[in-house]
Amino acid sequence: MRTSFHLLLLTFLLSWQASAAEQRQSNEKPPKTDLSELLKIQSDVQKLLPRVRQALVAIQSGDGTASGVIISADGLMLTAAHVPNDPGKDMKVILEDGTVTTAKSLGLDKTTDAALARLKDRGKPWPFVNLSREVAKAQPGEWCFALGHPGGFDKARGPVLRVGRIIKQTANSLHSDCVLMGGDSGGPLFNFNGEVIGIHSQIWEGRDQNVHVSMAPFLRSWEAMQKSQVIKTWGTGAGGYLGVATVMNDRLDLEVADVIDASPALEAGIRAGDVILSVNGEAMTDQQQFSATVKARAAGDTLKLRLRTHDKERDVSVQLAQKPQDEGQ
Amino acid sequence: MFPSNWPKSRRMKDSKQMTKDEFKMTNGRPAALRARVPLSFGLRHSAFLVLLSPLLLHADPPRLPLPQEDRTNGKHTLAAVERLKPLTVACAARIESPLGRAICTATIVGEDGYVLIKASEVPEVHKTRIKFSDGRSADLREVHRETRLDLLLAQAVGITGLRAVSFGGAHSLGLGQWLCSVADAGKETRIGIVSAKFRRIPGEGAAMGIRMDAKASKDGKGVRIVGIASESPAEAAGLQEDDVLITIAGEKVGAQDRVYDIVRKRQPGEIIDIHYLRKDKEESCRVRLASRSKVLNNWEGEDFANGGVSLRSDNFPEVLQHDIPLLPADMGGPVATLEGKVVGINIARVDRVTTFALPVEAFWTEAQLWIKADRHPPKAVLAQ
Structure with missing residues (x-):
């Protein structure tokens, strides 16, 4: 974990950049930035910095270094999942002022690289920043700034600031041109309210290819992460794939409306008209619950479904698959 | 049977909504249900x-x-910042190899051709040319090399009428x-x-990025390389594992400590000649040393x-750190505020x-003295 970063060299990234240039949206402000806009950004960053930098921490875990950010007075902390890598792990934490303390990792979402930790010392209020709950507001074009300890804690240097713009928003991440490197992992990306909108996670080779975990997976999995659970799915983070479409029938049963060709469901013998009674013993009452249940499991996991077909009940075991590329979100 | 979620289920039933188990509903939805979408939009949306x-x-919607x-x-x-170009780009020049390859950038500090350059990028000034933004180019004359600052004062031969930068203090910048x-x-x-x-930024000296066999070679004539660092000076010079170093900068080397001593006391950017044996055949190469800290941290x-x-990326008396996306060839160029200072x-x-x-405070007082001394050399005193 010396570099604390994933490097993904993906060519598709270049293709979205190219297509984006051709498809400018019409309702945006005039394209050219003027000096006053830059100076406003500068004064806003300089006003927020003395407060928000206090919540930044350097993390030393194993032989690697990373970053994190405190988000409550009682010491809850956000970082990247690949920093602790497991729940219940002790990590040495250094605050911006040089205070050294210890944190324990709580839950983490290995799919999106989101992780929660807690400073062990509960005796005093910790400096903290708020996280933004308005995930959708972090849109391409918005200015943002990043803090972190690239290369590890360096007292003479202090935390390193970067100012840039959001380039892309995905379901679980933000891309920005705030340039990151090893040691930044887990550090915060801020909006101009001084709220955390991202946690540094990955880079590609280009200078504009810096990926932050957005607040979406944190907000979504908050309770699970507080309970030190590990959210783990494979591949692209889409969760397990069963391949059925459901409908609530006239008797308010959860009924299979369609089964996708070549899906695990079809192979397991699930057919349209089957009523889904339970999954792994948990009674299913609506589609939302069912979908969440399936999605919470990784490709490769096995689900036990209790089905009713023509008034006969039976159990079916299905091994979830990776979601096919062309049906993804 | 559904005391708490009955109303919800009701509405769900009304809407006959259906979803595939994890994503969009596009093609799987029967046409008959599609007609009901307006009724159920709100709910379907939230279930989604x-x-x-x-x-x-x-x-x-996401943009x-x-x-x-x-x-x-x-x-x-x-x-x-376009309007700042006369204060920045016009006050910079490009240092090129004889074939026109960009080596680094220069900052113009005197209208009569004086420029400051990153010294370690131009160990051999006579092998470079300077090209100005107005299209003129010239040979360079080395005036003063200050290794402590990694700065080189040079003069473009026969050039006048340049626009020199206007310096402002850096220490007030937050x-x-x-x-x-x-x-x-x-x-x-x-x-x-x-x-x-x-x-x-403290310095740790220079390195070429090799690991050596602790034992001298059997006949005591050299030191065998057992590892080469990634993107290191040694790799760039073409050295390989199992090459046996014989001489470095003209000195015979019989043990790894000797190699270490010779390299360490030199500066990053310096060029050293190396003779070595590869498969019992004698070869030679030139290695441009780099900062030791960088080579070690990037070993793999x-x-x-x-x-x-x-x-050279360390051993500076004082630095201003910034996040402008630049390349090594941009070093030597000016950094300005948005006021053009x-x-x-x-x-x-x-x-x-x-x-x-x-920062300006780290070099400009000194550099002005170098320029002054070069413009007005002390008059030769006639011997009696």
């Missing part, structure tokens, strides 16, 4: 959320990725202050901010995706996030 992403919680030109260093943003820098071999500008504290390519780093000279591209500039 769990499946898709929190993005859909909000009315704003397309930000086009290149709107990014921090895209042309629309850089329009804000974190987050915008800066702009000359980039693209002296042609363009890029912006960024002061990104960390002013400070001294840990510092990837950095876009290139300077050979030049506050420093870029001195080292260190890693993906770090560029160092020497």
Whole structure:
């Protein structure tokens, strides 16, 4: 974990950049930035910095270094999942002022690289920043700034600031041109309210290819992460794939409306008209619950479904698959 | 049977909504159900959320990725600093190899051809040319080399009427202050901010990036290389594992400590000649040394995706650190505030996030003395 970063060299990234240039949206402000806009950004960053930098921490875990950010007075902390890598792990934490303390990792979402930790010392209020709950507001074009300890804690240097713009928003991440490197992992990306909108996670080779975990997976999995659970799915983070479409029938049963060709469901013998009674013993009452249940499991996991077909009940075991590329979100 | 969620289920039933188990509903939905969509839109929307992403919680649809030109260093943003070009780009020049390859950038400090350059990038001034933004080019004459600052004062031969930079103090700049820098071999500008504290960068000397056999070779005639660092000076010079070093900078080497001593006391950027044996055949090469700290930290390519780093990246009395996206060939160029005051000279591209500039206070008083001494050399005193 010396570099604390994933490097993904993906060519598709270049293709979205190219297509984006051709498809400018019409309702945006005039394209050219003027000096006053830059100076406003500068004064806003300089006003927020003395407060928000206090919540930044350097993390030393194993032989690697990373970053994190405190988000409550009682010491809850956000970082990247690949920093602790497991729940219940002790990590040495250094605050911006040089205070050294210890944190324990709580839950983490290995799919999106989101992780929660807690400073062990509960005796005093910790400096903290708020996280933004308005995930959708972090849109391409918005200015943002990043803090972190690239290369590890360096007292003479202090935390390193970067100012840039959001380039892309995905379901679980933000891309920005705030340039990151090893040691930044887990550090915060801020909006101009001084709220955390991202946690540094990955880079590609280009200078504009810096990926932050957005607040979406944190907000979504908050309770699970507080309970030190590990959210783990494979591949692209889409969760397990069963391949059925459901409908609530006239008797308010959860009924299979369609089964996708070549899906695990079809192979397991699930057919349209089957009523889904339970999954792994948990009674299913609506589609939302069912979908969440399936999605919470990784490709490769096995689900036990209790089905009713023509008034006969039976159990079916299905091994979830990776979601096919062309049906993804 | 459904005491608590009955109303919800009712509505769900009314809408006959259906979803595939994790994503969009596009093609799987029977046409008969499609007609009911307006009735059930609100609910269907909220049921969808769990499946898709929190993005859909909000009315704003996610926008397309930000086009290149709107990014921090895209042309629309850089329009804000376009008017500074006469104070920045026009006061810089490009140092080239005889074949026209960009070596580094120079900052013009005297209208009569004086320029400051990153010294370690030009160990051999006579093998370079300088090219100005007005199209003129000239040979360079080395005036003063200050290794402590990694600065070289040179004069473009036969050139006058240049525009020299106007210096302003750097020490008053705080974190987050915008800066702009000359980039693209002296042609363009890029912006960024002061990104960390002013400070001294200690030096750990030079290295070429080899690991050696602790034992001297059997016949005691050389030292065998057992490992080469990624992107190191040794790798660039073509040295390989199992090569046996015989002489370094003219000195015979019989043990690894000797090699270490010879290399360590030299400066990053210096060139040393090496003779070695490869498969019992004698060969030679020239190695340009780099900062030891950089070579060691990047032994296995840990510092990837950095876009290139300077050979000398440490041992500076004071630096201003900024996040302007530059390349090693941009070093030596001026860094200015958005008012056009030049506050420093870029001195080292260190890693993906770090560029160092020497702040004006660290060199300008001294550099003015070098220029003065060169313009007005002490008169020769006639011997009695």
